[in-house]
Amino acid sequence: MTTSTSGKQGMNTRLAHGGHDPKSFHGFVNPPVVHASTVLFPNADTMRRRDQKYTYGTHGTPTTDALAAAIDALEGTAGTLLVPSGLAAVTVPLLAFLSSGDHVLITDSVYFPTRRFADTVLKRLGVAVTYYDPLIGGGIKALLQPNTKVVFTESPGSNTFEIQDIPAIAAAAHEAGAVVMMDNTWATPLYFRSVDHDVDVIIQAATKYPAGHSDVLLGTMSAIEPYFAKLEETYSALGMCAGPDDAYQTFRGLRTMGVRLEHHRKSALELAQWLEQEEGVAEVLHPALESFPSHDLWKRDFTGSSGVFSIVLDSANTAQTDAFLDALQIFGLGYSWGGFESLAVPVSLADRTVASRDYAGPVIRLQIGLEDVEDLKADLTKALAAAKSA
């Protein structure tokens, strides 16, 4: 497939034109939505040699190819594959690169379902799992074992937003022969280019910012050489392909991801700065705030911040947390983020094993949507007052 963009163009130009060349499909600006299992061959010889671009629905269609090509160009990787959810984009690479007797290092600030997969399926398959402090940096060297095959990173960390020193971790991992994976869902390739920081396999829950409208589940897995072939082998073996409508909707969302992210970024940062001064808020966990402990690493490696961060309430009891959440009228209570609407969710850190920190009160994660900031401020002001008087 062809894309009409070059790596030298600006990000929004690439988002607007990547992945699909209208000339390849009668001039239509968008790619066709191909629903397919069977693909016909013109004759027996072609069929025997499988000598045509498309051979079976699970191996790709013009729709899935368009999205994969667009993401691949943004990531700067050797190949990108689509799976039915962000969680699948985490589990398939782990299955691809780990075998019985291997060891994996996973950041303790990881998205909880990633931990659940490691603690259940990976352990059952005979893989040893160690969690490490997200702030360990080059100190990870001490945890690498001769059988460590994968170092799994997620930066910022889920819910608490610790920024990892990815280049230092990658240098140590590579010296020990381990593959570096990163869940880069928060920043997307717009705000953190994983390949420029020595990541080998990049995971995105495209459910979030690429799809962007809270109505699609999709994951992308991208890898540099020589890792792509191994990733593709396991992906094909598992038969875990994404559906055409979800791929199309995500491709559609990707076109506007740059402008949406910029709006999320600005609003979230403004609210984070404002919340830092508000009575009832003990702490704001947002990597772009100067007060945030790993802010320097964010400043060094990231080119922007997205719309999700946490606040620590200075109230101590559940009734106050519930009063805060129940008073919100614009913010909905829901988990999956990256859509157009603001959300709040109480966070449990009970799963942490090595990086648990004492926060002054309950942690609430906020996803800042595309609404007007003044309205969101008013909603949060009401909720803080409700917590105070509960």
Ligand SMILES: Cc1ncc(COP(=O)(O)O)c(C=O)c1O
């Ligand atoms: C960091 C991170 N990775 C992966 C996922 C999984 O995405 P999905 O909901 O598409 O399975 C999520 C979902 O919240 C997430 O926050």
